[in-house]
Amino acid sequence: MPGDLRLDTPEVTDGAALWRIARDSKTLDLNSSYSYLLWCRDFAGTSVIARDADGEAVGFITGYIRPERPQTLLVWQVAVDASQRGRGLAAAMLDGLAERVAKEHGLRSLETTISPDNIPSQRLFTSFAQRHDADLAREVLFSAEQFPDGGHEPEVLYRIGPLPY
Numbered sequence: 021m022p023g024d025l026r027l028d029t030p031e032v033t034d035g036a037a038l039w040r041i042a043r044d045s046k047t048l049d050l051n052s053s054y055s056y057l058l059w060c061r062d063f064a065g066t067s068v069i070a071r072d073a074d075g076e077a078v079g080f081i082t083g084y085i086r087p088e089r090p091q092t093l094l095v096w097q098v099a100v101d102a103s104q105r106g107r108g109l110a111a112a113m114l115d116g117l118a119e120r121v122a123k124e125h126g127l128r129s130l131e132t133t134i135s136p137d138n139i140p141s142q143r144l145f146t147s148f149a150q151r152h153d154a155d156l157a158r159e160v161l162f163s164a165e166q167f168p169d170g171g172h173e174p175e176v177l178y179r180i181g182p183l184p185y
Contacts, residue, residue, distance in 0.1 A: 021109075021112040022108065025070050025073075025078065025079075026070070027068050027070055027116045029065065029069070030064050030067050032057055032060045034069055035053070035056040035060045037069075037080075038060065038080050039051075039056040041078075041080060042097060042099050044102065047138065048097055048099055059096075063083065066084050066085055066093060066125075067080065067082045067083055070104070077101075078100070079104055079109050079110065080098075081095060081097065082096040083095045090126075091126050092128070092129045093125075093129075093130050094130075094131045095117075095130060095132040098110055111147065118130060122185030127183060128182050129181025130180045130181065131179050132178050133162070133178070134178060135172075136176065145180065153184060155182070156178060157179045158179075159176070159177050160174050160175070161175050
């Protein structure tokens with residue numbers, strides 16, 4: 021974790037900052053501002069926010085426990101403010117979130133989806149699996165044809181586990 025930053029649990033008041041960071045990333049599918057507010061209310065325990073020395077949000081990961089797989093954390097979005105990129109913040113947030121969720125929910129595996137053109141996310145989750153000596157399996161979860169708005173790449177499911185917690 022970069023020394024001048026800290027990890028925290030998001031609060032509803034952080035919803036606007038999460039929306040802004042996601043919007044400014046220019047790579048994430050931007051959800052409605054309302055959804056980020058709800059996420060910070062209903063899924064705060066399975067999400068993480070990084071704050072700078074002034075308490076401002078500079079990165080986040082949203083996630084949830086899969087209802088039919090209660091020891092699996094699905095990571096929904098990972099975003100780092102442009103001012104903090106290249107410092108290892110995404111990896112630090114992912115490690116911190118996984119450790120917290122493991123303690124609170126008995127985490128055994130992690131899932132995420134990544135589009136084929138998102139090389140940084142592929143590297144992030146591949147290196148996470150390597151750091152935790154966990155298996156990594158990939159398969160297409162949603163094909164491009166399944167997206168109703170067209171122009172969307174397939175979403176590849178990354179399954180990582182078992183985790184050593």
